[in-house]
Ligand SMILES: NCCCNCCCCCC(O)(O)C(F)(F)F
């Protein structure tokens with residue numbers, strides 16, 4: 001009689017955390033030709049010392065006994081923990097899951113690969129120092145973070161947990177540690193959703209030295225969409241992450257936050273993970289390790305994994321359509337978290353200083369007022385369009401030198417992905433290109449007009465970064481252009497590394513079709529700009545100081561003025577009216 005039949009007979013086998021999660025995800029990667037473009041790292045078992053970076057000796061010793069336990073003992077053992085199922089082979093699997101995450105960290109930090117993803121089972125983010133919990137035995141990502149600090153002396157690590165459950169195990173591990181910034185959003189419903197912890201609410205910000213380095217974003221309604229996720233990234237996570245300036249980004253990549261998942265009951269589509277991944281790749285010079293956590297709808301999971309890996313490979317992002325702006329519940333959560341963290345992060349200090357009152361958002365139904373038809377469907381019955389194919393043009397970038405004429409249609413007609421032109425007069429050329437594209441090329445194409453940056457321009461990097469996240473990104477997403485025309489005007493006051501970050505972030509739009517115009521005497525900028533257009537990560541901005549008050553307030557004023565028409569700019573449930 002093999003273990004399997006023993007296991008099935010006595011313990012309530014877990015119905016959603018099943019082996020098919022890995023076989024279906026891997027199968028989709030193979031089918032989409034993505035495994036051919038990756039190197040497949042060998043896995044190994046974690047050794048005791050690595051597991052003890054996070055877990056206690058008594059817990060490790062106890063788990064070590066499980067392979068030799070009788071079914072009765074196993075059942076007894078399991079009962080002391082919550083929502084976790086022990087099989088005689090789970091200790092071996094849990095060591096492989098940790099070992100895989102550490103292999104990925106080694107390869108990224110030794111520069112063998114730029115980034116990567118570990119597809120592991122069992123997941124890890126709920127397991128605590130001396131307790132298994134929520135399908136998790138060892139905390140894969142928490143161990144990976146401690147390992148990176150100990151073995152490579154990494155100073156600052158950002159952990160982004162986009163799984164729909166709160167990774168309380170990670171939170172407890174680093175709550176007093178300022179070198180690890182833990183960000184988690186999670187279905188919460190005012191503590192009515194599992195794991196029903198007060199510790200998962202927005203006001204739990206970390207302890208002692210770690211105060212401010214734990215960010216909890218509770219989703220108090222289900223049905224959250226792409227707009228809700230993007231709003232939290234633009235108006236909370238990215239500004240803080242850039243201020244923190246991590247040397248390494250780890251992702252608790254759970255995909256139960258995607259549409260169709262029975263646990264999450266959210267409505268964000270799999271292509272959102274392409275954008276979330278890309279936005280994080282502009283940090284830590286692209287050093288990003290994603291480790292699988294949850295995700296229980298096999299169709300949605302497979303698509304989300306492919307979207308994530310395709311972005312890690314540098315493919316152009318699929319434009320996100322019909323972004324309707326965040327819902328009321330999201331705005332309330334966002335406002336609460338920003339207020340709880342204002343004292344810890346200068347990027348939030350001036351936020352909301354301009355009091356704003358509520359506006360009626362276009363088409364905003366708060367999540368439980370969704371149209372009847374959709375609402376009746378169970379998560380498994382939900383349908384969504386397959387993410388669009390993300391074709392990378394044969395030529396990635398082109399540089400046009402002064403005597404050549406810029407022909408943007410080669411970019412627009414997808415012959416190349418992006419381009420850079422050195423021109424005599426950037427302003428005049430910009431006008432020509434705008435007219436040319438508007439007239440010559442099919443009028444369907446829109447352009448990102450020159451963003452109305454605060455009149456006096458943002459002189460300091462922090463102010464500019466603030467404008468980028470709270471203005472430019474949300475506007476760009478909602479405007480959804482087909483071409484991004486980025487013009488570096490003489491005397492713009494934008495420093496080179498900020499320019500590189502901006503060039504990188506703007507690839508989020510228009511399938512990455514960016515045309516950059518530089519003044520021909522700006523030769524020094526050609527190399528750094530071309531490097532970004534070719535997909536290299538932008539150098540870090542460094543830990544950002546507080547932005548100038550007048551800059552931050554100018555951005556806030558502009559945001560308040562524009563948010564009536566562009567509600568991805570909203571950060572509070574209020575408006576100026
Ligand atoms: N009435 C009890 C419901 C218990 N539900 C347990 C949900 C566990 C979620 C695990 C996960 O998805 O967060 C992980 F990423 F760890 F796998």
Ligand SMILES: [Zn+2]
Nearest residue numbers: 163164165294
């Ligand atoms: Zn989960």
